[in-house]
Structure formats: C-alpha cells, structure tokens
Amino acid sequence: MSTFRKQACKCAICDNESEVTVLTSTNSFGSPDLDLRPAEMKRSTMWLWVQKCPYCGFVHSMISSPLSVTKEFLSSEEYLSCEGIQFKRELADIFYKHYMVLMHCGRSYDAYSALLHAAWACDDANDKENAILLRSKMVDLFDTLPISWKKNINWLAQLADVMRRCGKFDELIERFADFNSNDDIVNQVVAFQVELAKNKDTGVYRVSDAVKK
Numbered sequence: 001m002s003t004f005r006k007q008a009c010k011c012a013i014c015d016n017e018s019e020v021t022v023l024t025s026t027n028s029f030g031s032p033d034l035d036l037r038p039a040e041m042k043r044s045t046m047w048l049w050v051q052k053c054p055y056c057g058f059v060h061s062m063i064s065s066p067l068s069v070t071k072e073f074l075s076s077e078e079y080l081s082c083e084g085i086q087f088k089r090e091l092a093d094i095f096y097k098h099y100m101v102l103m104h105c106g107r108s109y110d111a112y113s114a115l116l117h118a119a120w121a122c123d124d125a126n127d128k129e130n131a132i133l134l135r136s137k138m139v140d141l142f143d144t145l146p147i148s149w150k151k152n153i154n155w156l157a158q159l160a161d162v163m164r165r166c167g168k169f170d171e172l173i174e175r176f177a178d179f180n181s182n183d184d185i186v187n188q189v190v191a192f193q194v195e196l197a198k199n200k201d202t203g204v205y206r207v208s209d210a211v212k213k
Contacts, residue, residue: 002026002041004048012066013074014056020063023048031208034161034189037120039206046117047091050098059097067105085133089125092118096134109149112141116162123204135166153181160193165204169197185211 002025009020023045030039037043051063057074060067073079079100087093095118102111115138122131142150142159149155156179163172172193179190185207192210196203 002045004045009051009062009064011053011056011058011063012060013058013063013069013071014053016053016055018054020051021048031206034193034205034207034210035116035158035165036207046120049117050094050114052094052097057097059094059101061098067101069101069104073104085130087118087122087125087130088127089121092121092125092127092130095121108141109145112138112145115141119165132166135162136168138162139166139168139171153183153186157186157189157193160190164193164197165202167200167202169200172197188212 002023004021004023006019006021008017010017026042026045028038028040028042032038050059050061052059053063056071057080058069079097082093082096083100085096087096095114099111099114099118102108102114115134119131119134119138122128122134139159139162142155142162156176160172160176163169163175176190176194179187179194181187189207189210192205196205
C-alpha cells in the first residue's frame with residue numbers, strides 16, 4: 001500500500017508556508033510499461049511526486065528546495081499558461097510547469113523526466129493530442145542531452161517507446177534498425193518497439209509483453 005502524511009512546508013522562492021502532502025511509502029507489483037511507468041500502487045501516487053506553492057506557483061519535487069528561478073518568471077504569462085497549452089487535467093499542468101522551471105534552471109535531464117510525467121497525466125485524462133505533443137517535445141529534448149544519456153541503453157529503450165507513442169514510426173525504425181547492446185532484455189524491448197512501429201501501433205505495452213519468458 002501507499003502511505004503519506006501532511007506537513008508544513010516553507011516555499012524556497014516566496015518564503016510563504018503551506019501544507020503539503022508527502023509520500024512516505026509505496027510499492028509496485030507487476031511489469032512496468034515500456035516507457036518505465038511503474039505498475040500499481042506507485043502508478044497512482046503521481047500527484048505526490050511534485051509540490052506547488054499556492055502563493056507564488058513554484059513547482060518542484062519539494063518546494064522547500066531552492067532553485068535559481070525568480071518570482072518574475074513564475075508570474076510570467078508564458079509560465080502561467082504553460083506556453084499556451086491547455087491541458088485537460090491539472091496534474092499535467094503542474095508537471096509541465098515543473099518541466100519549465102527545470103529548463104529555466106538548466107536542468108534539462110530532469111526536465112526530460114518531468115515532460116514524461118506530464119505525458120502520463122495526459123494519458124490518464126485521455127488528452128491524446130497533448131500526450132503526443134509532450135512526447136514529441138521529449139524526442140527533441142533528448143537530442144540536446146549530454147552524450148552519456150544518448151548512449152545509455154536504458155534511456156534509448158525508453159526513447160523508442162516515446163517515439164512510437166507520438167507516431168514517429170519512420171524515425172524510430174531508422175534510429176533503432178541496427179540497435180544492439182550487451183543487454184538481451186533491452187535488445188528484445190527495442191526489437192519489439194521496431195516491430196510495433198512497422199505496424200504503426202501506438203498502443204500501451206508492458207516490458208513483459210516484449211521479453212520472452
């Protein structure tokens with residue numbers, strides 16, 4: 001089961017204090033999705049992965065942790081409107097703001113994960129158009145990340161799912177046609193993604209669907 005508690009927290013940006021809910025424990029049973037979204041019960045704790053200050057709008061994993069972001073940025077129309085994106089679910093809005101904060105602070109590697117979390121929130125809201133948009137942004141962002149990320153086989157396997165889910169079938173097939181690593185499970189996952197892309201399949205699959213037992 002998942003457990004959580006409420007506690008007082010002072011915002012690192014505006015110094016106002018508010019009550020936040022903190023995840024204290026959770027678990028996950030079963031195979032994750034191909035993009036590594038966890039199974040239940042952790043899957044349902046996303047609303048506890050980020051905090052939002054009710055006073056200045058600062059969004060971070062813990063709003064008591066300082067980042068080099070200004071009140072002016074947080075009050076900008078660009079930030080408040082999520083760059084003009086209208087989400088169907090507030091949680092997607094919050095995760096996208098987290099992405100914007102992290103990008104503003106130069107933490108593109110963390111921003112990449114925040115975009116994926118926003119996409120998951122869109123999935124849950126059946127907000128297909130924005131889910132595709134966010135995954136497309138992830139593909140663009142991935143190519144700007146440090147070389148160590150772009151060579152990491154686990155991140156590449158996740159990228160393959162991101163590309164497929166946003167309909168970048170030809171790009172996926174070309175990028176991963178000759179993929180080969182020293183990890184048999186990752187190889188099976190990527191090969192599975194390529195076959196799905198050939199069939200123009202954007203469905204949700206788990207790692208267990210791709211790996212031979």
